[in-house]
Amino acid sequence: MQEVIIRISEEKDIHQMAELDKICFRSPWSEASFTADIRDNERALYVTAADGDKVVGYAGMWIIFDEGHITNVAVHPDYRGKHLGKQIVEFLFExxxxxxxxxxxxxxxxxxxxxxxxxxxxxxxxxxxxxGYYSDNGEDAIIMWRNNMERVE
Ligand SMILES: CC(C)(COP(=O)(O)OP(=O)(O)OC[C@H]1O[C@@H](n2cnc3c(N)ncnc32)[C@H](O)[C@@H]1OP(=O)(O)O)[C@@H](O)C(=O)NCCC(=O)NCCS
Incomplete structure (x- = not known):
């Protein structure tokens, strides 16, 4: 394992991000959905965690005025439990x-x-x-909010 770096997502990440989604989510996003955000959507902001050339995590949001609507957060199973998810989201917020x-x-x-x-x-x-927000199993969604003044542990 090389040192994992976190940076703004690039078009070259899209294929691996979609592959990571297949591992992490029951209803993964397609490459076309990632492309629509990363290449074409000025209001979308995505960050990628990379171990060398390997995409091992990402997080994204849609920016609507002063609000950030998180789309997804994912960390490869081999990299979980090491505070990478927290670091990715903190970088996204910065x-x-x-x-x-x-x-x-x-x-x-x-x-x-x-x-x-x-x-x-x-x-x-x-x-x-x-x-009933989630169409795959009818599960409810909890809506959560945070603002930049909140204390972070
Ligand atoms: C959720 C997810 C992104 C967490 O990534 P991660 O890198 O393992 O998380 P971190 O190591 O940064 O954990 C940060 C904190 O979250 C909590 N946490 C993370 N994984 C946990 C687990 N399996 N059980 C309980 N708490 C957990 C802990 O409080 C942890 O802090 P601590 O270790 O100091 O107690 C990862 O499990 C994942 O990709 N899951 C599948 C995709 C998904 O469900 N994404 C969210 C969609 S809304």
Missing amino acids: EAAKRGVESQTLEVRPSNAPALALYTKLGFYPAGIRK
Whole structure:
């Protein structure tokens, strides 16, 4: 394992990001969806964690005025539990703050204990429920918010 670096996502990452999604999510994004955001969407901001040439994590958001709507956060299973997910999201927030983002929101499955714990650690708090949000199994989503003034452990 080389040193993992975290940087703004580039078009050359898209194929590996889509492959990583297949490992991490029940309903992965296609390469076309990543391309629509990373290459074509001025309001999208994505960051990639790379171990040499290998994409091992990423996080993304859509910027709507001063709000950042998190799309996805993923870490390759071999790299989990080493605070990489936390570092990726913190880097995303730093880059977003440079673009005027003051608060962040996301949806998460109540059954996704690792993600809930990560987001709570980052200062997110639950703010509501979207009933039946996930079409694959009808699970509700917890809506979470955070703002840049929140204390981070
Ligand atoms: C959620 C995910 C991104 C976490 O990545 P990670 O790099 O393993 O997370 P970190 O090591 O940065 O963990 C940060 C904190 O989150 C919590 N956490 C992470 N994984 C956890 C787990 N399996 N169980 C309990 N808490 C966990 C811990 O509080 C941890 O801090 P600590 O180790 O100091 O206690 C990763 O598990 C993943 O890719 N999951 C599949 C995709 C997914 O569900 N993404 C979220 C969609 S909303």
